[in-house]
Amino acid sequence: MNLERCDSRSKLKGVIVLLKIRRIGNGKSHLNVIGVGSGAGDIDLEMLSELHQKHPGVTVDNEVVEPSSQQLHNYRVSVSQKKDLDYITFTWNKMTASEFEEHWKEKKMTKKADFIHMIQMLYYVKDPAATISFFQSLLDKNGKLLIILVSGESGWGKLWRTYRHQLCNPDISQCVTTEDIKNILDSKGVRYQNYELPSQMDITECFTEGDEKGELLLDFLTEVLNFSKTASPELKAGVLKLLRHPECSVESNGKVIFNNNLGVIVIEQLT
Numbered sequence: 001m002n003l004e005r006c007d008s009r010s011k012l013k014g015v016i017v018l019l020k021i022r023r024i025g026n027g028k029s030h031l032n033v034i035g036v037g038s039g040a041g042d043i044d045l046e047m048l049s050e051l052h053q054k055h056p057g058v059t060v061d062n063e064v065v066e067p068s069s070q071q072l073h074n075y076r077v078s079v080s081q082k083k084d085l086d087y088i089t090f091t092w093n094k095m096t097a098s099e100f101e102e103h104w105k106e107k108k109m110t111k112k113a114d115f116i117h118m119i120q121m122l123y124y125v126k127d128p129a130a131t132i133s134f135f136q137s138l139l140d141k142n143g144k145l146l147i148i149l150v151s152g153e154s155g156w157g158k159l160w161r162t163y164r165h166q167l168c169n170p171d172i173s174q175c176v177t178t179e180d181i182k183n184i185l186d187s188k189g190v191r192y193q194n195y196e197l198p199s200q201m202d203i204t205e206c207f208t209e210g211d212e213k214g215e216l217l218l219d220f221l222t223e224v225l226n227f228s229k230t231a232s233p234e235l236k237a238g239v240l241k242l243l244r245h246p247e248c249s250v251e252s253n254g255k256v257i258f259n260n261n262l263g264v265i266v267i268e269q270l271t
């Protein structure tokens, strides 16, 4: 299911994200970038290509932080197949964000970053607030930290606010939305910009008992394997009812369309 999240949601509006990074690195001849939870690197490479088009003479040092060997391998294969990436030096860190923090501190690294991104990954860290705080501390003046997660106003937000205890396994996912991240930043007085990326998902099949695709979709939405077969009748009925709630989905022409909006947060280091 994590992979689906990597493959489907993030790519939806990559281009819009690129527009938001246009002001990165103005005036510099070298940029330090850190991708945290980069997956197979598709979006990273798109963003780097956008940066290159905007600043053709600039060299880039790109730290990739990714714990999955398979994803890291796919990223490296992608890089080896692409031409014209000579302007980038890749450093491959097969580790989690917190292992990277330890490694960075152990090595007493002083390098500062111009652009750090965490796209659809903060669900998987134990302490999102601490993770943001550490990476924010690595930003150079005018550096930017980009966070993308499902929006608090999406169907996911409503689903998780209602069924967090029944559905979310904190050993796997924290079920955080950009609303949670905004609350953390507000409580610390951290300033940020925030955007919504509209996205929809047709979940009509979920409501046809025994439909194979519908059951897989339900597993994806609840992050519970075989949800249809393992959940109590009350929980299953409650979740199905909630998925049709106007705060989760709209119904039109016989289709149930789930609000899959993403939220984008950009923290800029002003000093």
Ligand SMILES: C[S@@+](CC[C@H](N)C(=O)[O-])C[C@H]1O[C@@H](n2cnc3c(N)ncnc32)[C@H](O)[C@@H]1O
Pocket (backbone or CB within 6 Å): 002, 003, 005, 006, 007, 010, 011, 036, 037, 038, 039, 040, 041, 042, 043, 065, 066, 067, 068, 071, 095, 096, 097, 098, 118, 119, 120, 121, 124, 125, 126
């Ligand atoms: C949903 S995918 C997103 C991948 C990519 N950023 C994208 O948007 O296409 C989440 C990625 O975070 C990675 N990940 C999981 N736990 C992590 C952790 N504790 N620290 C860093 N990355 C993690 C996963 O291996 C996976 O590649």
